[in-house]
Amino acid sequence: MPGSAFFGYQNIQPATTLWYHDHTLGMTRNNVYAGPAGFWLIRGGPNGDANVRDSRGNPAVLPGPAPKAGGGDPNFSASVRAKIREIPIVVQDRSFNQDGSLFYPDNRAFFEGLNVPGTTPQLPGAGVLDIPFIPASDIPPIWNPEAFFNTIVVNGSTWPQLAVAPARYRFRLLAAANGRTFNLSLFPVTNAGKANERLGQEIPFYQIGAEEGFLPKVVKILTGSATPLPGNGTIPANIPAADPKRALLMGPAERADVIVDFSGLANGTVYA
Ligand SMILES: [Cu+2]
Numbered sequence: 005m006p007g008s009a010f011f012g013y014q015n016i017q018p019a020t021t022l023w024y025h026d027h028t029l030g031m032t033r034n035n036v037y038a039g040p041a042g043f044w045l046i047r048g049g050p051n052g053d054a055n056v057r058d059s060r061g062n063p064a065v066l067p068g069p070a071p072k073a074g075g076g077d078p079n080f081s082a083s084v085r086a087k088i089r090e091i092p093i094v095v096q097d098r099s100f101n102q103d104g105s106l107f108y109p110d111n112r113a114f115f116e117g118l119n120v121p122g123t124t125p126q127l128p129g130a131g132v133l134d135i136p137f138i139p140a141s142d143i144p145p146i147w148n149p150e151a152f153f154n155t156i157v158v159n160g161s162t163w164p165q166l167a168v169a170p171a172r173y174r175f176r177l178l179a180a181a182n183g184r185t186f187n188l189s190l191f192p193v194t195n196a197g198k199a200n201e202r203l204g205q206e207i208p209f210y211q212i213g214a215e216e217g218f219l220p221k222v223v224k225i226l227t228g229s230a231t232p233l234p235g236n237g238t239i240p241a242n243i244p245a246a247d248p249k250r251a252l253l254m255g256p257a258e259r260a261d262v263i264v265d266f267s268g269l270a271n272g273t274v275y276a
Contacts, residue, residue, distance in 0.1 A: 018051035018217035021092070021176045021259045033150060036096075036182050038106055043092040043176065045070075051217050059222045064212070066090075067174040067263060086169065092176040095254075097153035097184045098162070109151050150183035165274075170267045177262060179254035189227050189251035190264065190275045207275065209252050213261030225262075227251040 025041035026032070047053065056064040067089040071077070076084035099107035158164050179186050188209070191202045209225040212218055223231045230246035232239045252260055 015046055017046055019046050019049055019053065020213060020215065020217045021045055021178065021261055023094070023178055023180070023257075023259070025180070033182050036180065037098070041094065041180055043094070043178065045092070045176065056212060056218055057221075064222075066212070067172040089171060090174040090176070091166070092159075092178070094159055094178045094180050095186055095188075096157045097181045098155050098157050099151075099153040100155060107153070152184050153181075168266045170269060170271075172263055172265045172267065175262050175264060177252070177254065177260040179256060179258050181256060183256065185256070186254045187249070187251050188254065188260075192269075192273050193276045194274070207264065207266075207269075209260070209262040209264060211252070211260050211262045213259075215257075215259050218261070225252050 022044040023041060024044055026035040026039050028035060053066050054063075056066060058064040069088065070090035071084070071088055078085040078088045099109075101107050155162050177188070190207050190209070192204045192207075194201045194203060206226055211223040211225055220233060223233065225231075228246055228248040228250065230243070230250070232243050252262070254260060
């Protein structure tokens with residue numbers, strides 16, 4: 005049919021977390037900001053869940069179940085949701101106008117956190133902005149290449165909370181902002197909206213997979229920790245020291261397949 009095309013995918017990759025979104029030439033950033041995106045989970049095969057090993061080398065018992073077709077929609081049914089232990093989580097950023105429509109920045113200063121009212125953006129070398137911006141440009145702001153927005157959206161909802169059982173969960177994390185990098189950690193906090201104050205000990209992510217499949221071993225991630233993993237079969241001799249602020253750092257389109265253990269935590273504890 006004119007104007008349409010068929011693309012076939014064999015799904016022969018190792019089991020992993022894939023995702024899809026529109027890559028229309030010249031407007032991918034707008035599709036990432038405003039358009040749909042989805043997960044595409046590949047399971048089974050010689051590199052599938054059944055062959056994952058735990059830290060002792062035994063067959064791993066991964067948290068489940070995941071939602072199944074015909075099993076009810078966990079988004080709309082609390083009783084279905086209560087049984088689910090594997091959840092895909094896409095983290096993005098957005099900004100909104102008063103009427104709820106998406107906000108598009110109209111100047112370059114917005115991107116760099118230097119939006120000082122009354123100042124004129126400067127050219128490189130002037131010490132204010134790194135990238136020149138012409139106030140009289142006839143280019144609409146929708147053509148700005150990237151921006152860093154002020155509202156975090158998870159699976160399409162702003163600043164949502166997930167009620168969990170005292171059990172292990174498997175989260176398929178995807179960072180899908182236009183430009184923002186996320187540094188994810190879980191600390192118990194006061195339940196006071198965005199002014200969350202940290203109250204106690206961080207709980208770790210146990211990362212088992214990334215973009216291309218499962219990792220060669222489980223990686224425990226806490227803020228300031230680092231675990232060397234072999235690349236091309238070797239671990240480099242000189243490993244840089246761990247960044248004290250670094251937790252689960254995720255750049256655009258990166259994925260992390262993690263297990264979080266909520267068992268043994270006090271009922272009602274809020275983590276952020
Ligand atoms: Cu893409």
